[in-house]
Structure formats: C-alpha cells, structure tokens
Amino acid sequence: MIPYGRQLIEADDIAAVAEALQADFLTTGPLVDRFEAAFAEAVGAKHAVACANGTAALHLAMLALDLQPDEHVVVPSITFLATANCARYVGGEVIFADVDPDTGLMTPDALRDALRRPGVGKVRAVLPVHLRGDACDLPGLAGVARDAGAVLVEDAPHALGTTMTFGNQTETVGDVRHSAMATFSFHPVKTIATGEGGMVTTSDPAIAERLRVMRSHGMVRPQGCEPWWYEMPEPGFNYRLPDILCALGLSQLAKLPRFAARRREIAKRYETALAPLAPLVRPAASPGWSDPVLHLMTVLIDFQAAGRTRLEVVEALKARGVGSQVHYIPVHRQPYYRARYGPLELPGAEAWYARCLTLPLYPGMADEDVATVVAALKEALGL
Structure with a gap:
C-alpha cells in the first residue's frame, strides 16, 4: 500500500532518540533549547518555542495574544478543525473566510469580504493557512488585517521549508516578517516528524516569554525568591515537548x-x-x-x-x-x-x-x- 503520507525515520534518528533516553533529562532538559534554537535558525526567526503538538501551538498563540471572549479571529474554511477551534478554546469567536477555489488559500479579497459580513465584532487576529505547503499572500493579508486593527498568526504546519518572493525579497515561512507568530506541527505526515510536536515562531521576545510560561502551567519564578519558589499568576497548560522528541526533531531538522x-x-x-x-x-x-x-x-x-x-x-x-x-x-x-x-x-x-x-x-x-x-x-x- 502506498499511503498518502508517511514519516521517514532513519538509523541516525533512532540513534539520536536512544542517546536521549540515556541522558539525565527525558523532558524539560537541554535538548528543548537546542531544538528551538536550531528551528529558529532554519526558518530565520528570532524566537522559537516548542510545544506538545500543532494544536497546542495554535492554542498557545491565542493565549499569547490574550484573545478575549468578545474578540474575533478570521480563519479560512478550508483547513483542519484546530485552526478555528483554537479561538474557541479561549472564548473567542470565529469568522470563516472563503478561499480561492483553485489554490484553497485565503486571499486578501476573501478576507475583506469576511470582515464586511454583518455581525462582525472586534477582530483581533487573522489566521492564514499555508495549505498543502503553498504560501498565502502575506503582505496583502497583513495590510487588510492591519486596517482592521488585527494581526496575522500564520497556521504553517504544511509549509516548513517553503519560500516565497514578494517584490525582490525572498522570504521563508516562519520568519514572521508579516505576522505576530507562525505555528508548526511535527505530526508524522508533516515535513519533519517528532511523533507529536509543535513550534511557534515570533520576533517578539515578550510573546516568546508568554508562550513559554503558558506551555508550563502558567508558572513563573520571581527573581530574588528561594530556588524552589514558583507562582502562578494565571492557569496555563502542560504543553511541553519532551527531550526525547526534541532529539528526534533535531535529527529530522538536519535533513x-x-x-x-x-x-x-x-x-x-x-x-x-x-x-x-x-x-x-x-x-x-x-x-x-x-x-x-x-x-x-x-x-x-x-x-x-x-x-x-x-x-x-x-x-x-x-x-x-x-x-x-x-x-x-x-x-x-x-x-x-x-x-x-x-x-x-x-x-x-x-x-x-x-x-x-x-x-x-x-x-x-x-x-x-x-x-x-x-x-x-x-x-x-x-x-
């Protein structure tokens, strides 16, 4: 049987995981930082934050924006459920945009039409989906979003490695030149695999820090306190990515x-x-x-x-x-x-x-x- 998608795991991937299993840390260890740094370099982003899966990446992105229950998020109707659901997880409302019938991508015109729909309230974010791996018109979408007082969050699990040329400038999906964040998935059928896993890239250090706090129960460790002390200003989630999977991610990313x-x-x-x-x-x-x-x-x-x-x-x-x-x-x-x-x-x-x-x-x-x-x-x- 030729499946529609499948991971490619090789001997060095297995060796990397085996080495991680023999290390001191199986989770929250040094391989997480290494995977994040390598991924940020690969896509040209300033910050990358690893998490449990692509859906968790989207959820964390909404938490990082502090999306409120009276705020709206625009998503294309041709996408996986998680793109819309991430807004509902935090109480936000969803506006479905149409897509180009031949590419499946949300266009600036489709975004404008969605924003003109009766009953649309305050729009906080627009989530373009780089469907199949093809990149959306990010400058065009960013301009429409900006006029509406919103930011882009790229839903990019399909598009790791994709490049695009706007004007004379070559860009890479994930470098977040036009967006607040971009989210990725490392599900087995994606371009690289960690089994399950996700990543959020951003150029904003404050967003990166909030992503890290919210992926680990909302815990913070104030300066000047005892080494065991932690506080939780608000509840977060257990969305960490273990070192074992980061070892596989590092090996796959090199390929x-x-x-x-x-x-x-x-x-x-x-x-x-x-x-x-x-x-x-x-x-x-x-x-x-x-x-x-x-x-x-x-x-x-x-x-x-x-x-x-x-x-x-x-x-x-x-x-x-x-x-x-x-x-x-x-x-x-x-x-x-x-x-x-x-x-x-x-x-x-x-x-x-x-x-x-x-x-x-x-x-x-x-x-x-x-x-x-x-x-x-x-x-x-x-x-």
Missing part, C-alpha cells in the same frame, strides 16, 4: 534540505505525469510568489465529467494499493459551527471541496511510485 528537495522532485514528477489528464484532473494551483515544499499532493478532479463519485475513486485507488485523503471538509459545515453561526455561503470553499483529492507524497516514495499512483488514478477514473 530538512534533503526532505524538501525530495518533496519538490516528487511534485514535479506528478505534474509531468498528470499533464495528459488535464483538464479532468490537474494539480491544485500555486500562486506565483510561492515556491512550496508540498506537504500534500492535492489534485482537483471534475468528478461529474468523469462519471465517477469521489468515493468510487477513493475505493478504486485503495483496491489498487494507493491511499488517498480529502483536505478538507469546510469547517463552516461542521455541526458545532453551523449551530453557533448559522449556514454560510462560501462558494470558493465548496468548489475546492467538491473537487479535491490528496494523492501520496512523502520523501520515502520511489520514483516509480508516482507512475503507479497516476496509473491507478487513470483506471479509477475509467480513462
């Missing part, structure tokens, strides 16, 4: 250039192999400013023209040993959010969802696996 190059190579092979299937099947579009390290190889399929349902295609692929997935069901459709905010008309999100299917993409794929997947897709579509 980021190789992993990124391999993902780009596989994506190019897909583009070539899929070209004869256009316009029935085509890869999701990439905006001109984005040079992605794709986390997801998402194709857009005209299932109606093919005379096949998506379920039929998924099952036919599975029968041929190929895994697939759908990214994502529009979050505004979820029962909780429909009950809270009522039905929404977001045609871009609906058009994306109606056509999207994610095919296998991970560094351990062989070149011939791409041909196998595309051949299976052709058969599944009756081509």
